[in-house]
Amino acid sequence: MQTQAGEDLIERILAHPADGDLVGLAANDLLSELYAGFPVENLARLLHSGDDRILPTATWLLSELVDLAAPLIDEVPALLSSPIRTVRYDAIAVVLENADERHGPIIAQVMNLSRDPDSAVRWKVLEFLTEASVEQLEAGAACLPSGQVKELAEWLILQDDEEPDLNGIVIRLEAGDPVTRLFAAAAAASLADKENTNLLEHAAMVEEEEIRSFAQERLSKLRENVADR
Incomplete structure (x- = not known):
C-alpha cells in the first residue's frame, strides 16, 4: 500500500538521520512513492523534524518533485533562510518550478540571495x-x-524586449560589482542562442567563478546543439 510504504520510509529517515547511506536509499525510495501518489504534504514531517541532518534530504526531495512540490510552497521562505547552503540551493529550484505572481515575496527572497x-x-x-x-x-x-537588487531586477526584466540593452549588458559584465555582473550574466544567458553567443562569451570571462562556470556550461550546451544539427 502506497501510504504505508511512504510512512515507513519517513519513519526510517527520522530514526536514522546519521546513517547517510540508509537515508539516501530511503529518500530515493520515498521520491518514487511521492511520484506514485503518496501525498507531498507528508514531507512536512521531515521539514519540521528539528534535525539539521534531515533538512537537506527533505529539501532535496522537494526540489526533485518539480511542480508536485506546490502544496508546500509556503515552507520555502524558511528554507531559503537556512544556514545550510544545500538547503538554500535546493529551495531555489523549488521556487523556480512552483512560484507564480502570487509568490512575489518568495521570489524576491531568491533575488536577494544574489548576495x-x-x-x-x-x-x-x-x-x-x-x-x-x-x-x-x-x-x-x-x-x-x-x-540595488530591485534596480537590477527591473533592468533584467526590460531585457525581454525587442530591443534589449546589449551595450548595457557588456558594460555591466565588465565594470559592475559582483551582484551587477550576476544579473548581467542572466541577461546574457537569456538572450544567447545558437547564432549569437557573444554576450555569453563575455560572461564566461568575468572574475566570479560561479558566473564563469555557468556561462561556460551554457556555451557548451549551445555548441552541442549546433553540432547535433
Whole structure:
C-alpha cells in the first residue's frame, strides 16, 4: 500500500538521520512513492523534524518533485533562510518550478540571495534569473525594497524586449560589482542562442567563478546543439 510504504520510509529517515547511506536509499525510495501518489504534504514531517541532518534530504526531495512540490510552497521562505547552503540551493529550484505572481515575496527572497556568501547558491540564483518567466521576475521585483537588487531586477526584466540593452549588458559584465555582473550574466544567458553567443562569451570571462562556470556550461550546451544539427 502506497501510504504505508511512504510512512515507513519517513519513519526510517527520522530514526536514522546519521546513517547517510540508509537515508539516501530511503529518500530515493520515498521520491518514487511521492511520484506514485503518496501525498507531498507528508514531507512536512521531515521539514519540521528539528534535525539539521534531515533538512537537506527533505529539501532535496522537494526540489526533485518539480511542480508536485506546490502544496508546500509556503515552507520555502524558511528554507531559503537556512544556514545550510544545500538547503538554500535546493529551495531555489523549488521556487523556480512552483512560484507564480502570487509568490512575489518568495521570489524576491531568491533575488536577494544574489548576495549570498556561498558561490554555489549564487550560481543557483543565476540559473533562476535566467530560467524564470517574466511574470515571476516582475512579481519578485515588485516585492523588493528600493536598492540595488530591485534596480537590477527591473533592468533584467526590460531585457525581454525587442530591443534589449546589449551595450548595457557588456558594460555591466565588465565594470559592475559582483551582484551587477550576476544579473548581467542572466541577461546574457537569456538572450544567447545558437547564432549569437557573444554576450555569453563575455560572461564566461568575468572574475566570479560561479558566473564563469555557468556561462561556460551554457556555451557548451549551445555548441552541442549546433553540432547535433
